[in-house]
Amino acid sequence: MKVLLAGASGLLGQKITRELRAEGHEVAGLGRGAGNAVRADLLDRQAVLRAVDGLGFDVVVHAATALQGKSMMRHQDMAATNLLRTDGTANLIAAARETGARRIVVESMMFGYGYGDHGTRPLTEDRDAFGPAQLNPWLERHVGAMSAKEELAFTADGLEAVSLRFGLFYGAGVTETTVLPMLRKRALPVVADQGRALSWVDADDAARAVAAAVGAGRAGQAYNIADDTPLGFGAHVRAVADAFGAPAPMTIPLWLLRPAPLAHTIMSTHLRLANAKARAELGWAPTHPSSVDGLKALAATGQEVAA
Template sequence: MKVLLAGASGALGRSATRQLTAAGHEVAGLGRGATNTLRADLLDADAVLRAVDGLAFDVVVHAATALKGETMARHQSMVPTNALRTRGTENLLDAARATGARRFVVESMMFGYGYGDHGTGLITEENTPFGPRGTNTWLERHVGAMRAKEQLAFTAEGLEAISLRFGFFYGAEVTDNDVVPLLRKRSLPVVADRGLAFSWVDIDDAARAVVLATEGGTPGQAYNIADRTPLSFGRHLQEVAAAFGAPKPLRVPLWLLRPAPLAHTAMTSQLRLDASKAERELGWSPTHDDSLAGVRALASAHRAAV
């Protein structure tokens, strides 16, 4: 198939491009970066349509974000990604229709279920509403953008839409390039986990879910994509530090994160995803049951390569 991938230069996009190509598909990246096949700002509707003019695609994948390390800290840092999830989705849907695409795959994430402590039970696509409306203005903007991205795709006439709701990413594209350097500088602190846990997913496993969603799955459905063992943020980082020989992350009291309100909110949240629907319907499964095993395997491969 011919696949138009918005966000091809990002961590997920790079892995998805490799795996889609290996599966025999033809991929064109769309975005502002120089590595994209088609150059356009996703927020510029006219530029997007000009970029795809005269081209035909079978599937469009929306994996474009502006997420960086500091995005987890302050609400304002999420504004560009919120725009990509709303106006960017509208523009990309227009491009999908203009190019004759039949399927539209969107990247989403677990925080779309709402920030906060969801308890120790597993969140399925059916037992927990996605995109709940909140009273906190900033959190509503973030969650609302994820809600809008899915709704725009699911209600788009003439397109089969699938949403992938990912846990926290780790893996070669993330751990090696972003997390380990910060740990070596001791600039990535953790707080006491208080029994709270998140779901995690290896970036290459996440990309494999993108490939499977372009090829199958039920239109109009969302799928949780995460490994089988939720883990606290601190425990995950401790394992990364140990596996890669970095100093232990600094442990700080939660109140020190108040100047970084989004990080404070995230660190007091708990979201444990159940990905069994993706295993049944997409044929997807995680390479490792938990991120601890995944990080150890990643570090072992890194040492072997060196």
């Protein structure tokens, strides 16, 4: 099939491109950078429509974010991505209609279920609400943008829409370029997990899920994409240190993160995802049952950065 991929130049987009091409699909990247076959700013509707004029695609994939290189410490770090999830999605839907696409696959995140303590029961796509109201106005914007992205896709006439709700990314291109260098510089403290856990997914597995959703999955359905073993953020960072032989992170009290409100919120969230629906309907499964196993496998490949 012919696939138009918004976000092709990003880390996940590059991995998605690789997976799609390995399955024989043609992929055209949509974005502002020179490496994109379709050059346009996703937030500029007229520019997007001009760029796709006369082109034809079978599937459109929205994996564009503005998170790469962001510290994810402040709520403002999410502002550009929120716009890509709202205005950018609307513009991409217009492009899908213009090019005759029949399906759209959109990227989302587990935090669309809401920040905070969700308890020990893994959340499922059909039982648990996505986009619940948040008391904090900043969190309402973040969660609302994730919910709006899905709603725009699911209600787009003439398009089969599938949404993938990812756990936190780790793996090649993520761990050894972000977390590991900070650990080596002793610049990544963590808080005690105190029973809190989050869901994780290898970025390569996430890309495989997108490739699967291009041809599978029911229209109007969302799928949790995460490994089998939720793990606290602190425990995950310690697993990185153990796997790569880096210094163990310092543990600090949670209140010290209050000047970094987004990081404080993430560290105090307890959210586990169930992945049974993706296994059954997309034919997808994580390569490793846990991020601990995945990190050990990554370290064994020798993909490290200099200290």
